[in-house]
Amino acid sequence: MRIVVVGGTGLIGSALVEALRGWEHEVVPASPSTGVDTVTGAGVADALGGAQVVVDVTNSPSFEDGPVLDFFTRSTTTVLAAEREAGVGHHVALSVVGTDRPPEAGYLRAKVAQEELVTASEIPFTILRATQFFEFLGTIADAATQEDTVTLPEGSFQPVAAADVVAALAELATGAPLGRTVDLAGPDRRTMEEFVREVLASREDPRTVATSPDARYFGTTIGDALVPAGEARIGATRFEDWLKA
Template sequence: MKIVVIGGTGLIGTKVVDELRGQGHEVVPASPRSGVDTLTGEGLADALANAQVVVDVSNSPSFEDKAVLEFFTTSTRNLLAAEAEAGVRHHVALSIVGIERSPENGYFRAKVAQEKMIKESSIPYSIVRATQFFEFIKSIADGATEGDTVQVPAAPFQPIAAEDVAHAVSEVAAGPPLNGTVEVAGPRRMPFDECVRTALSAWRDPRQVIGDPEATYFGAKLEEHTIVPVGADARLGAIRLEDWLSR
């Protein structure tokens, strides 16, 4: 089966490409680096020729509200149009758990818009919503640092290893379209501040971590279930934070 991975040279994309190739699929990693630009449409027709599945794990180069909305809506519109022309039978997109519960977050609003376009298109689809990645913990801490203190929310947090996200995306891509959404999260739920504190301690980072119920996450105040799965249907990754940190 020919599978095109949009964003196939990034953090998740490279892992998805490797896993799907290991399963014996013909996999094409597509990104501006390889001459495929979803914003302009350049290279899309050639990349999608004879493809059965397209996996979109691309990301906006800018997190500014207007720029990120423009990226996801334009990219998704061009991609879906090219897929319809090529006869693609399954569109798989990576999204984020809880995006509809944080309207203050411009990035989340952009992902909501992207999901809406996918659901309204003629292409059978699957949306994989993941929690935040272990790989983002340092940048989250850096963004919440003032002096020697990291002030983050105290709400529940259930981050996941990028490797586990890629496995879930690959599994869905190799199967039939869900025409729905599946959530994936790390194996353990913990307070946000405990997660950051655990990671910084493992990295011998001396910053003090404070859990503040009033602290926001990219502009959004987190409640009990804002960025964690609700219900028992989420697929859980296998890699624990402690094991990932020890690598």
């Protein structure tokens, strides 16, 4: 099977390319570094030629409200148009748990727009919504730091290992289109404070970690929006094992 991974040189994309090649599929990584620009359209048609499946794991270079919305709408529109021309039979998109709840964050609104484009197209699809990655916890801490204190919002948090996201995408990409979204989360549900505190302690980072009802997550209130609201797949990697590794 010929599978094109759009965003195939990033954290998730590069690992997904490797995993699918290990299953003896013909896999094409498509990204600006391989000459494929989904915003301008450069190289997209050539990359998608002959593909049966396209997996979109692209991410915006900017998280500001306007640019991130522009990226996901233009990129997704370009990819879907090229898929129609190429006769692609399955579009798999990586999204974020919580986009189905009213999002204040510009990034989540952009992911909503992306999902709407995918579901409105005539191309059979599957959307995987994942919770935040373990690998992203340090960035969360940095964004919430003032002086030597990390102040985080209250509420539940259920991050997942990037490797488990890759495994789920590989399974979905090689299966029949589901025509719906699938949620994926890690096996451990705690507060964000607990996860971040353990990551910083493992790095001997001296920052203090605290919570506040007024704290925001990248500029938005979240409540329990970052955990699945209903049925979800659960990743195999426990947080403690990931931390040790």
